[in-house]
Amino acid sequence: MDLPLQAFVFDFDGVIVDSEPAHYRAFQAVLEPLGQGYGWDEYLAHYIGFDDRDGFREAFRRGERELAEADLEGLIEAKSAAFDRELAAGLEPIPGAVECVRRLGELLPLAVCSGALRQEIEPTLAALGIAEEFRVVVSAEDVAHSKPDPASYRLAVERLGESLGKPLEPAACAAIEDTPTGAASARGAGLWVVGLDRGGDAGLEQAHRVVREPAEVDADLLAALGRGEQA
Incomplete structure (x- = not known):
């Protein structure tokens, strides 16, 4: 595909x-x-x-x-x-999230971009058995301005490019976010944005696509985003 x-x-x-x-x-x-x-x-x-x-x-x-x-x-x-x-x-994973990470990790290089602290993120990813799926983790300590500022997503794209040994354009990347603040950050950095709206009222108007469950984020959805198709 x-x-x-x-x-x-x-x-x-x-x-x-x-x-x-x-x-x-x-x-x-x-x-x-x-x-x-x-x-x-x-x-x-x-x-x-x-x-x-x-x-x-x-x-x-x-x-x-x-x-x-x-x-x-x-x-x-x-x-x-x-x-x-x-x-x-212990923190519970979002239903279907671990499977989503593994599924997309077979297709694309992955990163985490979060306003949480690294000491919170990395042990949790390890406990869930998915730490090795991510080439890059951008956390609160890495930027001076948090979401909705686009700085963290710009840095994630830059570091992903470095990990791949080639420049990476934001428009060649997609992100998944569950808040308006996060969606604004990713879109402001130039990424395609999938909004995860599990409750149906998250206010994710800035997302290019909105899904209700991580299971909906699959190769077909990513291909549609890559072609510039929006919901």
Whole structure:
């Protein structure tokens, strides 16, 4: 089958693993003692897709409180420790995600592009038995600006090209994202975007194609994207 695409990039949280509830609980473990806590619905509406850095900045901005940059690293470290406790309990994969990674890995070079920390991503991929499927992992530490800024996807494409020993154009790559923030980042970097909308209300208008389950992302869909076909 003709497959004009040359690489595929996976988001991590909400696409490979169902980690958003764990991230929410870890944020609240840090914010609630400061009087800055918020509900799950507010997290979904305003915070999902941010990395830790911008998540704390947004919480303080919405709470109309000053956040000194000098204090930000301590908050991030505290949230990371809280999330490590969540990791120790284990994260469940999104149904069909592991199979999707392996299926696409037989077709194309793969990368992860995420606002999560590397120490969160790599052990989880290893626990799921899919770490070796990915040539590149771009995490929060690798860029100064998180999604929806396109910097992380630009870097993922650049590093994928380096791993292949040849320049790689963003338009020759596709990504899968489950949030408007992530879809905006990937599309802003020039990639084709598959939106994973498991609940049917994710607001993924910037995606070129929208699917309900990872099982729908197959060679036929990738070939259609590579030909420039949109839903």
